[in-house]
Structures are given as structure tokens and as C-alpha cells.
Amino acid sequence: xxxxxxxxxxxxxxxxxxxxxxxxGEVAAAVSLVTQGAALQQGQVTLELAQMVENGNxxxxxxxxxxxxxxxxxxxxVFAEGNPLPNVLHAVFGPAAFAPKLATRIRLxxxxxxxxxxxMADGSCWTNSVTVMVxxxxxxx
Amino acid sequence: MRVLLNVPKTARRGEAVEIKILISHPxxxxxxxxxxxxxxxxxxxxxxxxEYNGAEVVRLELFPAVAANPFLSFAARAEASxxxxxxxxDDAGVTQTEIAEIEVV
Numbered sequence: 001x002x003x004x005x006x007x008x009x010x011x012x013x014x015x016x017x018x019x020x021x022x023x024x025g026e027v028a029a030a031v032s033l034v035t036q037g038a039a040l041q042q043g044q045v046t047l048e049l050a051q052m053v054e055n056g057n058x059x060x061x062x063x064x065x066x067x068x069x070x071x072x073x074x075x076x077x078v079f080a081e082g083n084p085l086p087n088v089l090h091a092v093f094g095p096a097a098f099a100p101k102l103a104t105r106i107r108l109x110x111x112x113x114x115x116x117x118x119x120m121a122d123g124s125c126w127t128n129s130v131t132v133m134v135x136x137x138x139x140x141x
Numbered sequence: 142m143r144v145l146l147n148v149p150k151t152a153r154r155g156e157a158v159e160i161k162i163l164i165s166h167p168x169x170x171x172x173x174x175x176x177x178x179x180x181x182x183x184x185x186x187x188x189x190x191x192e193y194n195g196a197e198v199v200r201l202e203l204f205p206a207v208a209a210n211p212f213l214s215f216a217a218r219a220e221a222s223x224x225x226x227x228x229x230x231d232d233a234g235v236t237q238t239e240i241a242e243i244e245v246v
Contacts, residue, residue: 003233057208058208059208083206085206088207089204090207091200091201094198094200096218102215105148107207109172
């Protein structure tokens, strides 16, 4: 008779087929769709994100762009380099927005680098990133 | 979908109107597997829009990396009394619209 203990041990031994992480090529492709080939410069976009996160299922993020000379921000984008899919969100702020700033919660599958990109009205692209350590990954529920 | 919407009822002209919205939605990422090992299909809110008296505040494209029960917070510039219209759609074609009135002094 198969005891409960044996069933549990067998279940634990089954390898959970986890999701494949996005390759650097996929991340680069997702970013270049947004930059349209423009060079990525460091700065002007800020990403507020805890560097150490216990639960990857709901990680608070604030992304905002502060161009120094009052250039209009065309769009903001967030990418997660270590998730199965690199895109997190794309944001376009219209004339009624007070500032190009958005707070939300995201899922992080593993410890990784989260990247923010701001595309300005003149086509220039700015980036910043935060490397996050995740204790409990989001994808392995 | 149940929604918790936080929009101030009044604001002074030119001020930032802080908006917070929490939408009840599983945001199924398409990465999970059920007990049978089958992939649970993706079902997320993929588009979100906020307008203020017809002018766009923000337009978002969301991906599975956005957490379940999506929380969004952003600010609009108070111009004239009127209304905020929030609308979103998910992968199943379900759409929803919420409205909040504001008085600008």
C-alpha cells in the first residue's frame, strides 16, 4: 500500500518545470522596440524599487521621469530582465497629467535587474535600473 | 470587476490630483500550471486609460508582470471641475469604466 509519506516524497521529487527566463536578446529586442534605435543614455528617469524583496508577487515600483530642461516626456517603460517575459508596462502621459510618474506593483520571478526607459518628445531615450534580490519568487506559486 | 477608486473630491486649480485605483483582477500571467500540469492561460488587464474632462491623463499597456489586483497611482493637474473617466479592458474582452467627479476651485 502506498503510504501518504511515500506519495508526498514522490510529489516533492517531481521537478517543477519552471518558466524559461527571457534571454538577453529578448530583453534587448523589447527595449529597442521602444527606443526605435536611439541610443540609451543613463539618467533622467528614476525607478524607486526596494533592493531586497521578500515576496516577488507584488513589488511596489514608482517610475518617473524628470527631464532637467523641461523636455516633454513621450513615454515611460519598465522591463524586468529576469522574468519570463521582459515587458512590464508602457505608459504614455497626456496633457492632463501632472507629471510623468506612475506607481504600481509588479511581479518579479527571481532576483534580477529592473530597467526603466523614458522616451522624450525629441526621440532621445534615457534609462536607469535597479537590481533587486527576491526571496520568494513570483512564478513558483 | 470590483474597484477601489481614490480621487479627491475637490482640488485647487493647478494642483496635483493624486489618483489611486485598485482593480480586483487575477492578472493570470500565463506562466502558472494547474494541478493537472496544464498551463493556466494568460488573462490580464492589458490596457488602461484615464481621461479628465476629455483630456488624456495616462494610457497604459500592461503585461503579465503587473501584479494581481493591479494597483495604479498617478497624478492629474487640476484644471476645471468635471470628471475623471477610467476605462480598461482585459484579454477576455471584458471592459469596465469608472467615473469620479471633481470640483476644482
